[in-house]
Amino acid sequence: MRVQRLWLELNPSAKAAWQTLLRQSGLVPDAQVDYVVGIYEQEYLIATGSTYQNIIKLVAVADTAQHQNLLATITTALWERLTSTGYEQAYVYTKPCTATYFQALGFKNIATTAHVALLERGYPDLAAYQEKLRQKKQPSHQAGAVVMNANPFTNGHRYLVQTALKSCDVVYVLVVSEDRSTFDTATRLAMVQQGLADESRVVVLPTDHYLVANTTFPSYFLKDQADLAVAAEQARLDAQLFLTRIAPVLAIKQRFVGEEPNSPVTALYNQQMAATFAGRLQLTVLPRLRVDSRVVSATTVRQAIRAGDWPRVRALVPPTTEQIIRSVYHDK
Known part of the structure; x- marks a missing residue:
């Protein structure tokens, strides 16, 4: 041999x-x-x-x-x-x-x-990540969670979190840590932190390697090129890890997602979460925020940035996000 x-x-x-x-x-x-x-x-x-x-x-x-x-x-x-x-x-x-x-x-x-x-x-391993979460845990009767890539952070993301706050006393916003996006991890995390700084009942956390990551759900980053059969299995695994290893640490009872009309992989993720969480953790799918009858999405913002359409960017993102984007692109 x-x-x-x-x-x-x-x-x-x-x-x-x-x-x-x-x-x-x-x-x-x-x-x-x-x-x-x-x-x-x-x-x-x-x-x-x-x-x-x-x-x-x-x-x-x-x-x-x-x-x-x-x-x-x-x-x-x-x-x-x-x-x-x-x-x-x-x-x-x-x-x-x-x-x-x-x-x-x-x-x-x-x-x-x-x-x-x-x-x-x-x-560091999962136990180390769980301890990091435990240190940020807040007292709550109804804790919710939103997981986002925020590439970049938009008014749609902010709307999702603010809607979650209407039914939860604490909302944990878990920002994808994987560096496979237009904006790097530190920049996206800063966008979310600054964009939600006025919400005292929001706790912003990284996902490290344990949610929507190369380790759990690599197909998420392939989007249209993803094999949907492979993506479905990865989505189930990612949802199972959240349900059994992350939600219990933070006493999360409800996870919020936006409905997904455009990305088959993200829509599939929502479906797999619904099936995995059934009877154990509430999944709430919210209609996407619209501006001028169009869904607000990070994809649309990136398209506007590439086109140099700053009025369009300004209509879709919080002022703090626009400031960070301009600093990244050195806009004059």
Whole structure:
């Protein structure tokens, strides 16, 4: 047997064998990988695993090789790759039935659906994030939550939060921490903090790696290019993690989202949250704010920025957001 890197784009036959092994193992081949290894027995690919950033995924062992400890070999090779490139944390996607094997290798299970388990190894971990949330927890009888990317923060986002405040005494606004947007994480967080600074019952928090992140829901950032079947499974996992690991820490009883007429992935996310939360946590879907009969969206704001249409930007975002956008773009 030999362990070697697979260059999928340069070797069509290796890519075909990789895809076949994944499908035989009940996994959907996912193009969002940046490093792939395989174990060969003679000319046959009998095991594989991949990474995307610090996520270990698409780990599969052929049925004919299950008696061998190839899972440990693959995982060790990928972990060594991650640590050699500077990562101190790793996450792994796997089927629930194989989660125990990864736990034996030092990974901790943080969320599970019927088809996928997400585990982590390293520090800071979920427990550290939960402690960060615990330190920001406010006394409440009815706590709500809004999760937003805020790329950028708009009057629509503000309307959503203010509507949530009508039925909640505290609203936690969790801002996506992943740096895969037009505006970087620090800028988006500042937009939300400044845009809601006048609301004393709002607590703004980062999501770190635990909501709408590369680890839980990478398809969210692909939008129109996302495979909706893959996105649905990731959305379920993200919703399950919120329901079981985040909402209880902050005593959140209700989550608010805007209806989604434009993005299939975001609409799918709303659907999966509704199914996951059913009977356990209230999901409230609110009509989107409209200006001049048009839905206010971050996409529309970004289009206006690119067009240099500052009157349009001003109509769609709070003054604090406009100031930050102008500082970012050095508008004169």
